[in-house]
Amino acid sequence: MKTKGLMTDIILSELEDVVGYENVSTKTSERLVYGVDYFWISRMWADRGLTPPRADYIVRPGSTEEVAAILKIANYYRIPVQVWGGGSGSQGGAIPVAGGILMDMKRMNRLIELDEESMTITCETGMIHQQLEWHANEKGYSLMHYPSCLTCCTVGGALAHRGAGILSTKYGKIDDMCVSMEVVLPNGDIINTLPVPRHAAGPDLTQIFIGSEGTLGVMTKATFKIFEMPEVRKFRAFLFKDMSTGLAACRDIMQKLKPSIMRLYDEAETVSIIKKVIGIDKKGAFMNLAYEGPAEVVKIEERIILDICAKYEAEDLGSEWGEKWYKNRITFFYPDHIMDLPQMFGTMDTAATYANLEKVYWAMKHAVEDNFPDVRFIAHCSHWYEWGAMIYDRFIMDNPPDDPEEAIRLHNRIWNAGVRAALANGGVINHHHGVGLKLSRLMKEQYGPAMQVFEALKKGLDPHGIMNPYKLGL
Numbered sequence: 001m002k003t004k005g006l007m008t009d010i011i012l013s014e015l016e017d018v019v020g021y022e023n024v025s026t027k028t029s030e031r032l033v034y035g036v037d038y039f040w041i042s043r044m045w046a047d048r049g050l051t052p053p054r055a056d057y058i059v060r061p062g063s064t065e066e067v068a069a070i071l072k073i074a075n076y077y078r079i080p081v082q083v084w085g086g087g088s089g090s091q092g093g094a095i096p097v098a099g100g101i102l103m104d105m106k107r108m109n110r111l112i113e114l115d116e117e118s119m120t121i122t123c124e125t126g127m128i129h130q131q132l133e134w135h136a137n138e139k140g141y142s143l144m145h146y147p148s149c150l151t152c153c154t155v156g157g158a159l160a161h162r163g164a165g166i167l168s169t170k171y172g173k174i175d176d177m178c179v180s181m182e183v184v185l186p187n188g189d190i191i192n193t194l195p196v197p198r199h200a201a202g203p204d205l206t207q208i209f210i211g212s213e214g215t216l217g218v219m220t221k222a223t224f225k226i227f228e229m230p231e232v233r234k235f236r237a238f239l240f241k242d243m244s245t246g247l248a249a250c251r252d253i254m255q256k257l258k259p260s261i262m263r264l265y266d267e268a269e270t271v272s273i274i275k276k277v278i279g280i281d282k283k284g285a286f287m288n289l290a291y292e293g294p295a296e297v298v299k300i301e302e303r304i305i306l307d308i309c310a311k312y313e314a315e316d317l318g319s320e321w322g323e324k325w326y327k328n329r330i331t332f333f334y335p336d337h338i339m340d341l342p343q344m345f346g347t348m349d350t351a352a353t354y355a356n357l358e359k360v361y362w363a364m365k366h367a368v369e370d371n372f373p374d375v376r377f378i379a380h381c382s383h384w385y386e387w388g389a390m391i392y393d394r395f396i397m398d399n400p401p402d403d404p405e406e407a408i409r410l411h412n413r414i415w416n417a418g419v420r421a422a423l424a425n426g427g428v429i430n431h432h433h434g435v436g437l438k439l440s441r442l443m444k445e446q447y448g449p450a451m452q453v454f455e456a457l458k459k460g461l462d463p464h465g466i467m468n469p470y471k472l473g474l
């Protein structure tokens with residue numbers, strides 16, 4: 001048997017004592033697998049034959065108490081802890097860059113309760129989101145959280161990155177859907193946030209942990225709202241002469257109604273991705289909509305939407321293209337519709353108020369296209385609010401440098417240019433993919449002196465800095 005060093009073996013035996021021999025691994029092959037998530041840099045690194053960052057121990061807890069015991073061991077020995085859900089995050093948030101313990105949460109996948117009276121569902125956070133949705137569906141309900149990563153992300157990962165699904169315009173982001181949770185703090189204490197609809201008992205603890213990306217503790221259970229399936233869900237597509245007109249029409253719709261889906265593609269994405277995936281060959285800004293609820297309400301909503309779109313001289317493409325979009329909503333992520341290696345790419349999702357939205361869009365487009373002539377920029381807006389919206393903008397480069405160091409440098413320069421253009425014009429560094437390793441350096445630019453609030457939380461809860469080092473700017 002290979003000797004790994006006295007302390008390594010002592011810690012290993014303590015971890016085995018908590019979760020069982022079969023739920024700890026130090027195998028090189030497993031440690032390699034957990035070194036790559038959906039972050040472009042981690043994938044490029046592995047693709048070029050370089051060794052990804054490796055945790056020392058892969059640990060699979062089966063209960064909240066086991067998570068607590070692991071954190072106590074980590075605290076005692078001052079070992080970094082990295083929580084891993086589905087590994088589908090695009091920000092490098094789950095990569096164990098500091099080594100130590102990687103805690104894979106997927107054994108914690110039990111349904112705890114479906115409360116039909118309060119209309120809530122509670123589960124362990126290692127459950128894959130699709131499974132939670134199936135549990136709700138069995139009783140005729142839905143969480144209405146349909147991100148494109150539904151089948152590969154865990155409940156904990158979605159909470160940690162403040163995720164958003166395609167119906168978010170009506171039902172909200174995960175931060176609107178989650179009503180309470182159980183968290184294991186870095187010192188191993190187990191706490192629960194308040195399980196009430198709203199309160200005035202100080203700041204909202206649930207919201208402190210949503211978006212904390214494994215830096216303040218481990219979310220172990222969570223409760224979400226559930227909804228009855230709508231009586232009717234209807235689709236419709238429109239074509240605007242350009243993005244600017246489309247944005248004005250969408251704002252008008254949002255300030256009167258709440259469609260469940262409203263996706264407005266800029267001219268570049270309409271003639272590339274939309275044409276390729278759903279087959280419509282038109283120039284302009286394509287928009288697809290869904291509206292849902294009781295049949296009579298939907299009928300009225302449809303009339304108002306048609307009137308607004310007519311006011312902005314949109315071409316009404318009917319329901320067929322809207323339905324086609326919905327059927328293909330995951331196809332957008334299949335090869336060869338999605339960007340993939342060897343291309344260099346990134347999704348810079350941002351959000352801004354309507355007063356700034358178009359400014360942010362143009363500033364980001366110019367920052368990317370003017371400074372990097374070999375890079376394409378495409379965008380759509382897919383998550384809308386009464387007072388603003390999200391821009392899902394992507395950059396794509398077909399022939400990035402072969403040298404990994406040069407590739408990382410260029411990747412970061414493009415990101416810096418795009419995100420700083422957003423920040424300078426009233427945007428935010430991210431809307432629903434999180435910060436992770438990718439945007440960590442930009443958190444201080446976003447928050448300025450307000451960053452000390454996060455730093456104080458981190459210091460107070462995790463004085464030894466064991467939880468997810470180098471992420472979230474902490």
Ligand SMILES: Cc1cc2nc3c(=O)[nH]c(=O)nc-3n(C[C@H](O)[C@H](O)[C@H](O)COP(=O)(O)OP(=O)(O)OC[C@H]3O[C@@H](n4cnc5c(N)ncnc54)[C@H](O)[C@@H]3O)c2cc1C
Nearest residue numbers: 085086087088089093148154156157158160163164214219
């Ligand atoms: C094809 C594709 C489509 C996507 N579409 C969407 C989309 O529509 N909407 C969207 O929001 N995102 C989308 N994403 C991004 C990604 O899937 C999400 O960020 C997802 O929520 C990550 O979940 P995960 O379980 O894979 O987390 P991981 O990647 O494993 O981890 C992400 C972060 O969460 C932390 N974490 C995980 N579990 C816990 C826990 N229990 N407690 C504390 N911290 C934890 C990790 O430490 C890490 O910092 C997509 C990704 C892909 C690959």
